[in-house]
Amino acid sequence: MTADVEECFRKIIEKRNPPKAEPMVDGKSGFLYFDKNGSICYSLHWEHYFQHIIQKYNNTYKVQMNVITPHVCRHTYCSNMAKSGMNPKALQYLMGHSDISVTLNTYTHVNLEDVREEVARIQVV
Incomplete structure (x- = not known):
């Protein structure tokens, strides 16, 4: 991942509506997007x-x-x-x-x- 891409992702995370509880999947958090119910957006979304x-x-x-x-x-x-x-x-x-x-x-x-x-x-x- 280039520094520019990483910076774009950081901005998305900063500007997104934070979930009530930050979800964690396989020890990873900081997902970019959530659906209207606050769930992580998967490919099907x-x-x-x-x-x-x-x-x-x-x-x-x-x-x-x-x-x-x-x-x-x-x-x-x-x-x-x-x-x-x-x-x-x-x-x-x-x-x-x-x-x-x-x-x-x-x-x-x-x-x-x-x-x-x-x-x-x-x-x-």
């Missing part, structure tokens, strides 16, 4: 938030938004980092994958335009 936002958007606008989940965001992050030229082993570490093939073959998505850009980038003029 975020999936519901995403669904609600997409539903609200699609009810308002003619052009419909595709399904987006936190897991889709994880794939997008991995693909964008790979396309930016991040060292694959560093990316594997950040993604928490024990096998590099999961990072490169499952989470990293490229298309024909990505390939064209990469070929153009490495061509010697």
Whole structure:
């Protein structure tokens, strides 16, 4: 985690409505977000938030938004980092994958335009 990311997380914790009792899970506390009942937000909470936002958007606008989940965001992050030229082993570490093939073959998505850009980038003029 970079110092900037850590600082952002600290600010979120400072500004959040503190729970009545700070929850502890496996010896860890200081969670970023809580639901309306004061419980820790888990991935299922975020999936519901995403669904609600997409539903609200699609009810308002003619052009419909595709399904987006936190897991889709994880794939997008991995693909964008790979396309930016991040060292694959560093990316594997950040993604928490024990096998590099999961990072490169499952989470990293490229298309024909990505390939064209990469070929153009490495061509010697």
